[in-house]
Amino acid sequence: MHHLTVCLVEPSRAQGQIIQHHLQELGISYIDHVETGATALERIHEQPRPDIVISAMYLADMTGAELVMAMRQDERVREMPFVLVSSETRPQQLDAIRQAGAMAILPKPFTPQQLDKAIGSAIDYLNVDETRGDLEELDLDTKRLLLVDDSSVSRHFMRTVLERFGFCDIVEAENGREAISLMGYGQHFDLIVTDYNMPEMDGRDFIEYVRTTSHLTSVPILMVSGEQDKQRLAAVEDAGVSAICDKPFDLSTLRHLISQFL
CATH class of the missing domain: 3.40.50.2300 (Response regulator)
Structure with a gap:
């Protein structure tokens, strides 16, 4: 995990710090915290590109669903793993995230075990050629x-x-x-x-x-x-x-x- 780069999209600085702390406990030190979807879309096209995007559902300029759909429609980043962290529980709101191929949907608050499993699933996806x-x-x-x-x-x-x-x-x-x-x-x-x-x-x-x-x-x-x-x-x-x-x-x-x- 210490090789991973994470783009964290979270409008709340306090929530962002909490999530960063949990990521660091897992051994992830390369974390770019941005607050809007537009900034995230700019960041994931920069080199070196992040390995994983972790996003809240409700951002100032778009939803997490709109962010992941924008990623999936862009051939350059469409296969980048995406993890949602949200207190949203309504199935109709989460369906677009599920359909777009999210690695995981984590609740707020989440447990360290849930985060570990979500990151592990993303790593499996990134390394699937080597683990088959x-x-x-x-x-x-x-x-x-x-x-x-x-x-x-x-x-x-x-x-x-x-x-x-x-x-x-x-x-x-x-x-x-x-x-x-x-x-x-x-x-x-x-x-x-x-x-x-x-x-x-x-x-x-x-x-x-x-x-x-x-x-x-x-x-x-x-x-x-x-x-x-x-x-x-x-x-x-x-x-x-x-x-x-x-x-x-x-x-x-x-x-x-x-x-x-x-």
């Missing part, structure tokens, strides 16, 4: 994967992670209905990764179709979703999903599940 050894024997470059998500930003982030794991043949669909059209007879997939909330056909209905109607009834299906409704998730389990990962997800958990499936 347990997947090499699976020959992922020969496997075909179907990625289903209505958010192009979320698909790009997920695709980046999967490609770093070793997948090369990844087919994308924006919803369950489009995914079904890509699953015509003769088409084979070794793994399906899908979101829950999508237009036209959501993840539950899509999984039910795969399990009951398609020719790929036994293919492993992983749902990666920010859905928090327990009844809906129970319905997904009943439909035949192989496993469910929350957004944000832990890379080691995802790596373990893929290893299990394949």
Whole structure:
């Protein structure tokens, strides 16, 4: 951790000092504290670029969601890890953060263990090329994967992670209905990764179709979703999903599940 550079975006100097103190306790000494989203966007383009952005939700000039979306739309920094620290709990406010591929969403106040886990997840992401050894024997470059998500930003982030794991043949669909059209007879997939909330056909209905109607009834299906409704998730389990990962997800958990499936 002592090699990491963190861009901390926090409008409150007092809160900024608290977070910096916790980061320093983890061994991180290179911390740039800025107070606005615009300043953060300037800083992350400067050399040397920070490794991780940690931001509050509500800034003077934009929200944390708008900041991470601006990052994800810029090819130069779109893969930079992002961590949110906020007292916000409303799912609709946090959904954009989840969809944009945040490494973690930490509450205010957070525990040192929560911060340590969030930074660890970001480090896993930064070093994923070097930590995929347990997947090499699976020959992922020969496997075909179907990625289903209505958010192009979320698909790009997920695709980046999967490609770093070793997948090369990844087919994308924006919803369950489009995914079904890509699953015509003769088409084979070794793994399906899908979101829950999508237009036209959501993840539950899509999984039910795969399990009951398609020719790929036994293919492993992983749902990666920010859905928090327990009844809906129970319905997904009943439909035949192989496993469910929350957004944000832990890379080691995802790596373990893929290893299990394949």
